[in-house]
Structures are given as C-alpha cells and as structure tokens.
Amino acid sequence: MADNDIMLDIRGLHASVGDIEILKGIDLQVKAGEVHAIMGPNGAGKSTLAATLAGRDNISVTQGSLTFDGEDLVPMTPEERSWKGIFLGFQYPVEIPGLSNANFMKAAVNEHRKQRGLGPVSAVEFLRMMKEKMALVEMDSSFSSRAVNAGFSGGEKKRNEVFQMAMLDPRLSILDESDSGLDVDALRIVGTGVDKLRRPDNATILITHYQRLLDYIVPDFIHVLYKGRIVMTGGKELAREIEDRGYDWIINTL
Amino acid sequence: METLELKEGGMKLRIEAGCSRSLLVMQQSDGVYPVDITLEQDASLDLAFIVLGDVRVDNSLSVNLVGRGATCRLRGLWLLGGKADVKFDVRMNHETGYCTSEQIFKGICSGSARSDFFGLIKVAPDAQKTDARQQCHNLLLTDDARANAKPQLEIYADDVICTHGATVGRLNDDELFYMRSRGISLDEAKRIQLTVFAAGALDIVPEDVSAGLEGWIEAISR
Secondary structure, three states: HHHHEEEEEEEEEEEEOOOOEEEEEEEEEEOOOOEEEEEEEOOOOHHHHHHHHHOOOOEEEEEEEEOOOOOOOOOHHHHEEEEEEOOEOOHHHOEEEEEEHHHHHHHHHHHHHHOOOOOOHHHHHHHHHHHHHHHOEEEEEHHHHHOOOOOOOOHHHHHHHHHHHHHHEEEEEEEEOOOOOOHHHHHHHHHHHHHHHOOOOOEEEEEOOOOOOHHHOOOEEEEEEOOOEEEEEOOOHHHHHHHHHOOOHOOOOO | OOEOOOOOOOOEEOOOOOOEEEEEEEOOOOOOEEEEEEEOOOEOOOOEEEEEEEEEEEEEEEEEOOOHHHHHHHEEEEEOOOEEEEEEEEEEEEEOOOEEEEEEEEEOOHHHHHEEEEEEEEEEEOOOOEEEEEEEEEEEEEOOOOOEEEEHHHHOOOEEEEEEEEEOOOOHHEEEEHHHHOOOHHHHHHHHHHHHHOOOOOOOHHHHHHHOOOOHHHHHHO
C-alpha cells in the first residue's frame, strides 16, 4: 500500500476535552473510495473522534498525528478543513432561527468557490443545485426558505445534513449517527442519499450504533471503538455479529 | 416610513383618531431625548429607533394608548462600540381597552459599550382586552461590554395578554462551529449571526435602511 493512496491518516491520536482524555491512541487510514463504519458503546469516543476531525475548538489533540492528503489537519480551522473537502454530518444538527437554508447554503457554496478562485454562484445555477440536491433527500420546495433546522423533525434534520453534504460535494464525509432518531422512511432516504453520493474519489466514515444504516451503505471496514481506542476491525459481517451479540464478547476478549 | 428628528428637551406627538404614522429615528450622536406620544382611538403607530456607534444617548419614551383600538409597534436596535452608553426608558401605558402594543428591542454591544433598558408595561384597571408584548434581547461581543435589561409589568386589569422576555447573551458557539464546518469563515459566520439577530428588530423598517446597517454590523463583528 503506497502512502499516497491514503486520504485520511490518523496515527496514535490522543485528544482531550478539558482535562479529560477521550481518545487514547487511534490509528486509522482511509483511502479514496472506501466506506468505514465506526461502532462502539456509548461513551467510547465516537463523537469526539468526529468532532476532532472537523476541528471543534474545545477538543485538543495532545499526541499523535492527523493528516489529510498529506497535510497536517491539527492547526487548521474548521472552515479550512471544509475547504479541503472534509464534511461533518452532525449528530445534533444546530438550529439557526432567522437564517434560511438557501442563504446558509449560498454563503457556504460561495466561500468554497472563493477558495478555488471562483466568483459567486449565479442565481440560476444555485437554484438548479438546490433543486437537484433537495430531490436527493426528498425535501419539498418549502425547505429552502425555512430557517436552518428550526422546528425540523429529527428526520428532517438528518436529511438536511445529507442535503448539505450533497451541496458541498466533500471528499471525506464523517457522518455522526446520521441514523439516530429516524423512522424507517427517513432512514431509507438518508441511507440511499448517502449511498448515491458514493464515488471512487470520495470516502465516508459512518458512526453508528446499528446495523440497519449499513444495509443501505455497505462498509468496507467496521471498526469497534472502546474507551478511546479501536479494539477490533473487521468486514461488513462484524456489524451483524455486534447486533446479535452486543459488545461484551469483544470487550471480554481484551 | 418617515424619518423623525428628535429634539433635546422634549417632544410631544399625538396620533389622532384613525390616523396611522410610521416613524424612524436614527441616532448617531449624543443627546437626551424625552418623547411623549399619545394614540387616540384606532390610531396606529410604527416607531423604530436605530442607535449606532460610539454615542451617549438617553431616550425616555412614553407611549400612551388613550383611545380604544389603538395599536403601537415599537422597535429598537442598537449597535454599539467604543465607550457608548445608551439608555432606553420605555413606558407603554395602556390607559383604555382593546389596544395592542408590541415591542422588540435588540442590542449588540462591543468594545466597552453599555446599554441599559428599562421597559414598563402599565395596564390601567379599565384597559380590558389589552394585548401587550415586550422583548429585549442583547448580545455582548467583548468582556468589557455591558447590557442591562429590566422589564416590568404593572397590570390592574384582569382580562389581558401581557408578555415580556429579556436576555443578555453572547455569540452562539454551536452555531458558529456549525457554519464554519460548512466552510463559512469565522468572520462571515459572526456577521451572519449578528445580522440574523438584528433582523428581529427590523421587520417594520424598509429594506434599504436595514441593508444600510451591514457596514455597521461588519464593523462591530471584528
């Protein structure tokens, strides 16, 4: 395996929130075209790992390295990481009353364009993009004028995350429990939406508790995170085993 | 919406029965401004204050709803920096029934600016079916900025709707991180948050006036 195939390279990563160390030595390599699922019991550090990748400022990396396309991510701001092609789908998407989805996405798309030396997106092109990506997650036309996540149901919020992912066309998406709190229809929409965005040149990390999302997006690898470390890595069949047997059989072998 | 120039030393306005006025007060220099406004039957008033910059302004405003069916929409927005010191003393007097008042105040303080808001809604014993609402929300952008908000209700009638809410807070880190994670720069994310916040007090103001505030918002967001 040549190192230049690796998109995301996490080595010996330790990270803390305040004085509390949450990640205690994570090693993970993600290549273009791959889907990795990260599973694990509550409190294992899954969401902290996602937030660390996105650059949340209350988390400090204390040891190890974190690179994306060979560049050190640690000193980068969240917006710089986004411009490089990293996207975080939030477990709890934030409500921004008073800001419409359309204006939110226009600001985001235009900043991405600015970084690539392009002018603002034209009104016609933006409308076309919105329409196409809204169709992907089955959002109706009223969605674009509604305030960002304000008053959205749980399912609508998660669909909005996938919509934003589609608008920004990231190279690496980290989806933090995009399947939690969804009914079967919303799960299907989120699952098939993410699966349709899969390409040989992008990669996805799915953080999930359940096998069911992985029926839609079949992962290449499943990692089990426990107490801040990856304690087991397997293929897609591992999810089924965890669903049947829980985590105890893994934890008990440690 | 017409522009109203306030006079130091006091000003009285009377909106006659059935008439409606829409007034904008822009304040960018120091002064003490007592204002007394009376609304007669079915009169309606939209009144917006916009206070900008490094100023010392002392506004005391009485709105007297003396005729049935009078309606007042009152707005205030202050975007302050430097050593600004702005006082708003608002008395909304519902003297008779079936009147409506709605107040929305939004303040942003940076630098070592301070604002003091005092808002009294007084409902007279005869003023049944009053609908009176008041909101005052403040954002502090620096450690040295200060905002006080004191709402007060004095209600002597029993069949009324009266609400008030007051907050003093800071920029919302979760919102900022969410926007930044989508590639919106920190400065732009702050600007968006302040614009959205201020917009709540600008609903009765023409679009060109609110658009004219963008530079002010940008200036205090940095």
